[in-house]
Amino acid sequence: MILHDKIAAQLPALRERVTKLVKDHGEVVVGDVTVAQVYGGMRSVKSLVTDISFVDPAEGIRFRGMTIPEVLAALPKPDGAQMPYVGGLFYLLIVGEVPTKEQAQAVEAEWARHAEVPEYVYKTLRAMPADTHPMTLFSQGVLALQNGSYFARKYHEGMHKDEYWEAALDDVMSLTAKLPMIAAYIYHLKYKDGKEPKWDPKLDYGANFASMMMVEDQQGYADLARLYFIIHSDHESGNASAHATHLAGSTLSDIYYAFSAGLNALAGPLHGLANQECLGWLIGVRDMFGGVPTKEQLRKYAWDTLDSGQVIPGYGHAVLRVPDPRFTAQMKFAKARFADDTLVRIADMVFEIVPQVLKEQGKAKNPAPNVDAISGTLQYYYGIKEFDFYTVLFGVGRALGVSANYVWARALGQPIERPKSLTTKMLEDIAAGK
Ligand code: NMX
Ligand code: MLT
Numbered sequence: 001m002i003l004h005d006k007i008a009a010q011l012p013a014l015r016e017r018v019t020k021l022v023k024d025h026g027e028v029v030v031g032d033v034t035v036a037q038v039y040g041g042m043r044s045v046k047s048l049v050t051d052i053s054f055v056d057p058a059e060g061i062r063f064r065g066m067t068i069p070e071v072l073a074a075l076p077k078p079d080g081a082q083m084p085y086v087g088g089l090f091y092l093l094i095v096g097e098v099p100t101k102e103q104a105q106a107v108e109a110e111w112a113r114h115a116e117v118p119e120y121v122y123k124t125l126r127a128m129p130a131d132t133h134p135m136t137l138f139s140q141g142v143l144a145l146q147n148g149s150y151f152a153r154k155y156h157e158g159m160h161k162d163e164y165w166e167a168a169l170d171d172v173m174s175l176t177a178k179l180p181m182i183a184a185y186i187y188h189l190k191y192k193d194g195k196e197p198k199w200d201p202k203l204d205y206g207a208n209f210a211s212m213m214m215v216e217d218q219q220g221y222a223d224l225a226r227l228y229f230i231i232h233s234d235h236e237s238g239n240a241s242a243h244a245t246h247l248a249g250s251t252l253s254d255i256y257y258a259f260s261a262g263l264n265a266l267a268g269p270l271h272g273l274a275n276q277e278c279l280g281w282l283i284g285v286r287d288m289f290g291g292v293p294t295k296e297q298l299r300k301y302a303w304d305t306l307d308s309g310q311v312i313p314g315y316g317h318a319v320l321r322v323p324d325p326r327f328t329a330q331m332k333f334a335k336a337r338f339a340d341d342t343l344v345r346i347a348d349m350v351f352e353i354v355p356q357v358l359k360e361q362g363k364a365k366n367p368a369p370n371v372d373a374i375s376g377t378l379q380y381y382y383g384i385k386e387f388d389f390y391t392v393l394f395g396v397g398r399a400l401g402v403s404a405n406y407v408w409a410r411a412l413g414q415p416i417e418r419p420k421s422l423t424t425k426m427l428e429d430i431a432a433g434k
Pocket of ligand 1: 043269270271272274306310311312313314315316317318319363364365366370371372
């Protein structure tokens with residue numbers, strides 16, 4: 001397999017670099033930790049390592065050193081498409097190089113070989129009550145696949161630790177191949193006729209998803225799916241879903257257990273669920289004012305949200321201090337294709353007004369939009385109107401980044417995570433210099 005051979009070629013040198021760094025400079029101090037950080041969700045504590053992506057507060061995400069516009073321009077695209085192969089992005093994340101079209105297609109072909117979902121997974125999902133949240137179903141679907149983990153089987157057969165990453169990569173290819181099918185099935189089970197989707201090996205990841213979702217504008221939605229999965233894939237390693245996946249994986253749980261944990265973190269309203277909440281907020285604005293409001297009306301609506309003790313979804317970020325380039329990329333996509341859409345116009349006006357309101361309130365460290373401020377609007381335009389499905393889409397994308405990290409973590413022999421906790425009394429004593 002192409003990704004296997006590339007990792008195998010890079011691994012000895014990277015292992016040597018890491019071993020040397022830790023051996024020669026293991027005592028070098030990387031940063032201090034304050035009482036505020038210990039109580040404040042470990043914000044900005046430098047304690048994780050990944051070479052796959054990095055979030056610069058003043059610039060946003062870079063995948064393997066490349067910004068989103070650079071990635072979208074450089075990765076190969078399917079014939080007739082405006083957005084790149086998702087398989088090309090996965091190659092970039094894992095290998096660290098821009099693939100040729102053939103290399104991107106080789107990843108897509110590998111996915112096609114693994115896409116079929118065992119019938120018992122569908123059966124498990126069908127057994128759940130009809131009002132189960134799609135994220136619960138998605139996490140359960142992923143967990144149900146654990147039964148087939150190659151890594152878990154090989155581990156119990158006594159696999160050598162140098163081989164962990166190879167078994168991990170097998171599982172990762174199998175999991176990421178199946179996620180669009182499981183997601184589309186959940187959509188049809190919850191909201192449509194419950195038909196099981198079919199993977200077409202002639203289509204790429206994005207076009208397959210468009211076809212399985214049965215949206216009207218197949219070409220437009222295939223491009224959106226490609227863009228969406230690519231930009232949501234990774235956001236360095238400290239975000240809640242990536243960190244939860246990494247933490248669970250560090251115990252040598254296989255990727256099915258680990259990614260299910262990541263999805264459970266993504267399901268929270270301060271993380272991935274914010275895209276569903278954000279579209280709800282925009283629709284609330286539209287319905288309250290019968291379309292696009294005036295700026296004054298919007299300003300008051302935003303203040304009412306804050307005054308009622310709620311956050312404005314889609315705004316703020318733990319790391320970013322500028323508009324999220326994932327927001328910008330989606331806004332550009334929407335404006336190029338359906339700039340007159342009411343919700344796009346409202347989202348654009350929110351982009352003008354809400355940062356001012358948040359600045360006036362003076363609490364949020366970052367008053368700018370994050371990825372969720374627009375993503376639901378685009379789905380809604382293409383006819384995916386069921387808000388509570390949106391985080392599942394985020395999850396399909398996020399799988400690519402966290403599983404690339406999972407493979408490299410096993411390849412580099414990263415250990416079980418175990419930070420240290422203190423009591424409040426201990427912190428008080430430290431603060432008092434005792
Ligand atoms: N609306 C209202 N208040 C906010 C917002 C917002 N959008 N963002 C931050 N604040 C408040 C925050 O609740 C906190 O208040 P308090 O002191 O009363 O607890 C204060 O500002 C300081 O928070 P920050 O340090 O700026 O933000 P933090 O790093 O703690 O949290 C988020 C980051 C993203 C959780 C926060 O900005 C937020 O809740 N945003 C809205 C939800 C959202 O869009 N989440 C999606 C994140 C992206 N993703 O895809 O996961
Ligand atoms: C993400 O994509 O994970 C979010 O922007 C949250 C984060 O980075 O903390």
